[in-house]
Amino acid sequence: MDRRHLLKVLGTTAAFAGLSPLKLAALLTPGGTQRAGWAFFTEAQREAITVFSDLIIPTTDTPGAVEAGVVEYIELIVSEWYNEEERERFMRGLAHLDSHAESTTGVRFAYAGEARQTSILKGMEAEGRALDESDPEAEESFFQQARGLVLHGYYTSESGMKEELLFVGIPGYYDGYAPISEITLAGGDR
Secondary structure (H helix, E strand, O other), X not given: OOHHHHHHHHHHHHHHHOOOHHHHHHHHOOOOOOOHHHHOOOHHHHHHHHHHHHHHOOOOOOOOOOOOOHHHHHHHHHHHXXXXXXXXXXXXXXXXXXXXXXXXXXXXXXXXXXXXXXXHHHHHHHHHHHHHHHOOOOOOOHHHHHHHHXXXXXXXXXXXXXXXXXXXXOOOOOOOOOOHHHOOOOOOOO
């Protein structure tokens, strides 16, 4: 074994050392579609998050939150990045979302229908705003927490950045043959 091969093996071993067995299996499955984060939420919780995400950023002429992978993003953040307190608060809020929907509509949030789902979310948003106004030091509400995850997940996804925000990785380019009518200055003046 030569030195370069040994360094590659040691580097790979070090990189894999911090991965959980589930993440390692997902990474090493050739062509697999497993996702490491997809083991945290129950199916009912995932359905609620999917509907919530779709209501916040629906599909229009650009991909919505669900198509951009926001549900997977939220599951990863909640399961891997949130501390215990944040995770518990999120899970309590998610349980409240379903129990509130069941008490008012008779079904879980994911099956309540778009009009009722929107009404429930508007009520939760209003509750969160009222809480913020009455106690600025209070924790953010579940609605704010979940909406923040949806927005961050979407606008940092490839779809959100390229198709919605029209992000260009390397702004500008040189074109020696560009017509003068296409040239603009920094302030937008020609």
